[in-house]
Amino acid sequence: MAKPRISSIDGKLAEEFAVPSHVEEVKEKMAVFARHHAAADRRVVLITSGGTKVPLESRTVRFLDNFSSGRRGASSAEYFIESGYAVIFLYRHRSLYPYTRIFSNINMLDALKFSDGEGVSGNAEVVVNQQVLPNIAKALKRYQEMKEGKLLLPIEFSTLSEYLHLLKAAAQALSTIGSKAMFYLAAAVSDFYIPASEMPEHKIQSSNGPLQLSMNMVPKILSPLVKDWAPQAFVISFKLETDATILLDRARRALDTYRHQAVVANVLDSRRGYVVVVTPETQAELIITEEDVKNEVEIEERIVRG
Amino acid sequence: MAKPRISSIDGKLAEEFAVPSHVEEVKEKMAVFARHHAAADRRVVLITSGGTKVPLESRTVRFLDNFSSGRRGASSAEYFIESGYAVIFLYRHRSLYPYTRIFSNINMLDALKFSDGEGVSGNAEVVVNQQVLPNIAKALKRYQEMKEGKLLLPIEFSTLSEYLHLLKAAAQALSTIGSKAMFYLAAAVSDFYIPASEMPEHKIQSSNGPLQLSMNMVPKILSPLVKDWAPQAFVISFKLETDATILLDRARRALDTYRHQAVVANVLDSRRGYVVVVTPETQAELIITEEDVKNEVEIEERIVRG
Numbered sequence: 001m002a003k004p005r006i007s008s009i010d011g012k013l014a015e016e017f018a019v020p021s022h023v024e025e026v027k028e029k030m031a032v033f034a035r036h037h038a039a040a041d042r043r044v045v046l047i048t049s050g051g052t053k054v055p056l057e058s059r060t061v062r063f064l065d066n067f068s069s070g071r072r073g074a075s076s077a078e079y080f081i082e083s084g085y086a087v088i089f090l091y092r093h094r095s096l097y098p099y100t101r102i103f104s105n106i107n108m109l110d111a112l113k114f115s116d117g118e119g120v121s122g123n124a125e126v127v128v129n130q131q132v133l134p135n136i137a138k139a140l141k142r143y144q145e146m147k148e149g150k151l152l153l154p155i156e157f158s159t160l161s162e163y164l165h166l167l168k169a170a171a172q173a174l175s176t177i178g179s180k181a182m183f184y185l186a187a188a189v190s191d192f193y194i195p196a197s198e199m200p201e202h203k204i205q206s207s208n209g210p211l212q213l214s215m216n217m218v219p220k221i222l223s224p225l226v227k228d229w230a231p232q233a234f235v236i237s238f239k240l241e242t243d244a245t246i247l248l249d250r251a252r253r254a255l256d257t258y259r260h261q262a263v264v265a266n267v268l269d270s271r272r273g274y275v276v277v278v279t280p281e282t283q284a285e286l287i288i289t290e291e292d293v294k295n296e297v298e299i300e301e302r303i304v305r306g
Numbered sequence: 307m308a309k310p311r312i313s314s315i316d317g318k319l320a321e322e323f324a325v326p327s328h329v330e331e332v333k334e335k336m337a338v339f340a341r342h343h344a345a346a347d348r349r350v351v352l353i354t355s356g357g358t359k360v361p362l363e364s365r366t367v368r369f370l371d372n373f374s375s376g377r378r379g380a381s382s383a384e385y386f387i388e389s390g391y392a393v394i395f396l397y398r399h400r401s402l403y404p405y406t407r408i409f410s411n412i413n414m415l416d417a418l419k420f421s422d423g424e425g426v427s428g429n430a431e432v433v434v435n436q437q438v439l440p441n442i443a444k445a446l447k448r449y450q451e452m453k454e455g456k457l458l459l460p461i462e463f464s465t466l467s468e469y470l471h472l473l474k475a476a477a478q479a480l481s482t483i484g485s486k487a488m489f490y491l492a493a494a495v496s497d498f499y500i501p502a503s504e505m506p507e508h509k510i511q512s513s514n515g516p517l518q519l520s521m522n523m524v525p526k527i528l529s530p531l532v533k534d535w536a537p538q539a540f541v542i543s544f545k546l547e548t549d550a551t552i553l554l555d556r557a558r559r560a561l562d563t564y565r566h567q568a569v570v571a572n573v574l575d576s577r578r579g580y581v582v583v584v585t586p587e588t589q590a591e592l593i594i595t596e597e598d599v600k601n602e603v604e605i606e607e608r609i610v611r612g
Contacts, residue, residue, distance in 0.1 A: 056370075059548035059574055061494070065359075065371045094400070100415055108414060109406055109449040112434065112442070126434040126442050128418065136418070136432050143415040188367070191512030202549045203574075206497030206523055213519040217512055242365035243508045268365055268509075 009219045013168065016195045017161035023169050026155055030088055030173035033153045037086035038177040045085045046170045048187035049073020050092025052160040056194060056213070061203040063159075064215075068188035069104075070095025072238075072271075072300055076184060077152065078142070079304035085182075086151050088174075090166055092187070093158045099143040102135050111136075160190050164221055171229035181233040183225070186264075188240065193218050222258045235260035242268045251278045264303060272299060277306060315525045319474065322501045323467035329475050332461055336394055336479035339459045343392035344483040351391045352476045354493035355379020356398025358466040362500060362519070367509040369465075370521075374494035375410075376401025378544075378577070378606055382490060383458065384448070385610035391488075392457050394480075396472055398493070399464045405449040408441050417442075466496050470527055477535035487539040489531065492570075494546065499524050528564045541566035548574045557584040570609060578605060583612060 020026075034044045050073065051066035074096040077087045081098075089098065096104055103111065111132040115125040128136050146152050155170075157163045174181035192215035204211065226235055239254060241247045244267045251265040255278065266275040273288045286302045326332075340350045356379065357372035380402040383393045387404075395404065402410055409417065417438040421431040434442050452458055461476075463469045480487035498521035510517065532541055545560060547553045550573045557571040561584065572581040579594040592608045 053371075057548070061373050061546065061548060061574065062496070063371055063373065064362075065369055067367050067369065097413065100413055103414070107403065107406055108409065109446055112446055114443070114446070115431075115433070124443055125421075126436070126446055127421070128432040128434075130432070137420075137430055140415055140418055140420070140432055190368070191510075192517045203547055204497075210523055211498045211519070211521040213517070213521070215517040215519070217516055240367065241509055242363070242367060268367065 009221065009224050012219050013164055013221075016197070017164050017193075018159075018196060019165050020157075020162045023165050026166060027169035027173050030153065030155070030170055031176055033086065033088065033150075034174050034177045034181065036150075038180045042084060042086050043180050043182060044088065044174060044177060045080050045182040045184050046088045046090060046167075046174060047073050047077050047080070047184045048090045048163070048167065048189075049077075050095030051188045052092065052163050052190045053158050054160045054190045054193050054215075055199065057203055058196070058199050058201045059203070064190060064192065066188035066190055067268075068092070068095065070097075071101065073184075073186040074098050074101045075298055075300040076186060076304055079298075079301045080184075081146055081151050083304060087153070088170060089152055089154045090163070090170060090187070091154065091156060092163075093156050097154075098152065099139050099146070102139050103133055106133065160193055160218065163187065163189060164218075167221060167225070168229060171225050171233075174233060175230045178232040179234070181230060183230070183233055183235045185222070185235070185237045189218070191218055192216065220258075222254075222260065226258050226260045236262045236264060239263050239265045240268060240271065241265075248276065248278065248283075251276070255280055275299060275303060277303065315527065315530050318525050319470055319527075322503075323470050323499075324465075324502065325471050326463075326468045329471050332472060333475035333479050336459065336461070336476050337482055339392065339394065339456075340480050340483045340487065342456075344486045348390065348392050349486050349488060350394065350480060350483060351386050351488040351490050352394045352396060352473075352480060353379050353383050353386070353490045354396045354469070354473065354495075355383075356401030357494045358398065358469050358496045359464050360466045360496045360499050360521075361505065363509055364502070364505050364507045365509070370496060370498065372494035372496055373574075374398070374401065376403075377407065379490075379492040380404050380407045381604055381606040382492060382610055385604075385607045386490075387452055387457050389610060393459070394476060395458055395460045396469070396476060396493070397460065397462060398469075399462050403460075404458065405445050405452070408445050409439055412439065466499055466524065469493065469495060470524075473527060473531070474535060477531050477539075480539060481536045484538040485540070487536060489536070489539055489541045491528070491541070491543045495524070497524055498522065526564075528560075528566065532564050532566045542568045542570060545569050545571045546574060546577065547571075554582065554584065554589075557582070561586055581605060581609065583609065 037044050050070035051068040054064040056062045077089050077098040080087050111129050112126050113129050115127045157166055194215055239251045247265050251263040254263050263278045264275050265278055275286050277284045286299055288299045343350050356376035357374035360370040362368045383395050383404040386393050417435050418432050419435050421433045463472055500521055545557045553571050557569040560569050569584045570581050571584055581592050583590045594605045
């Protein structure tokens, strides 16, 4: 008789994806965070953000990656906090971060200048040039309020293995608060990996000639997440395609397969201006107009509020 | 009769690697920069830095990448400028950058605070907390001096194709200043790629099953760079291995093959504390001790000054 599917995904996770050494510690931190906010009658959303790194060698020089700046996850985190949620932010190392994302495209040294005054250390005081960074005071204020309220718990990952184990830990931690938990899975997760047992230890040598890679399929972790780990939670997944003609079909198929609450479907080229929110019963287009862009309205605000 | 090797690399570059649309404009900018500084009797070094992105799809969702934060290139750029060079910094988008690298591991909003005063706009003034960022005044001063002297020309790349074409353009631009030019090739460049003709247009579907990738070998651009594009320049390449036992052999082999001036050989795990500078006649170990670390001495200072 075939093994049940769920336990086989659990088994695969344990066998083929290295467990991060701090996973139990992080799980406890997330559980404490979730219980604290649930007790204050706040909903808690786990946002995943950024791409995953899939090593091709154990001592990794080369890896497969997924395109993702982390913009959607980072901006959504801000809108969730504004809407009264507490946020666990599971994000790829060096991807965009809530609040600081507004100066991600600026060289910070171009936005700093010496003032005439002196700082406490006797050094010249260094101040932000608000003509270069007009939104900095607002961002700093919001950031400090968020920290004051302890509304954001950031957890970093780099590799696919770290992502998978930390997401499982998060799901188990959040299961303690039942339907107060939401999952907002915006990370761009690899569909393929090389099992540890088939990975060369050292850097692949180019003198060996062209590279043949054979990559296995990553287990669909959404399945045990919805069915077993956090069955009462509200789960939103994301579907990114480059081909608009297959997008909605893929989104519907994901809902059929995993039986979760919503898929946010988007196409690579238009992802910042157009998404479709698909639920088992409904389908809603969200559009950002040129007028919206002028008013600094972002599509993530509509997704989060919608 | 076989085609000559050099023109075949040129041909391959043109055929199989998309030419960035701004390459001629950048080449002219680099040539103007080089002539200006050479006329002021300054040497000009082209530093490459960061990893290269190798797309697996034309509308890229997935790519192969090389591990590199860009730390070595960014810190070396600072030491070259301190030593009187002008620097063309050919770097991977979002990799570490000269001077700003000192706060790359800090959330900048944790290092900012409101002061009591008001800024020009009537907003509260935002200042840097120099207890969090003790080196900021020094870094800002150096950065402003560097800008004042126009000593750094930053050029960004993301993909392997961009890197290859921009490096060729740089070599041609720098050939006009002969032996005043140096190449310091610290970028971690992919050895493998998928030719445009063999690349799927759309995102590879995981429903098609496991992924078989067949990747070609990237042409060794160091060869035409040394022989044809900039024959009078001083060329330093980098060799990173994970296996220390093959390192020096690979470094010597590179010197034999390309006939350039030096290879900086390093092992992944110890790269910040130990390198070997290999030339046709010599071999010098550079080591950073614990004492050096305390005094904030970096190995790049030794490489650049050596």
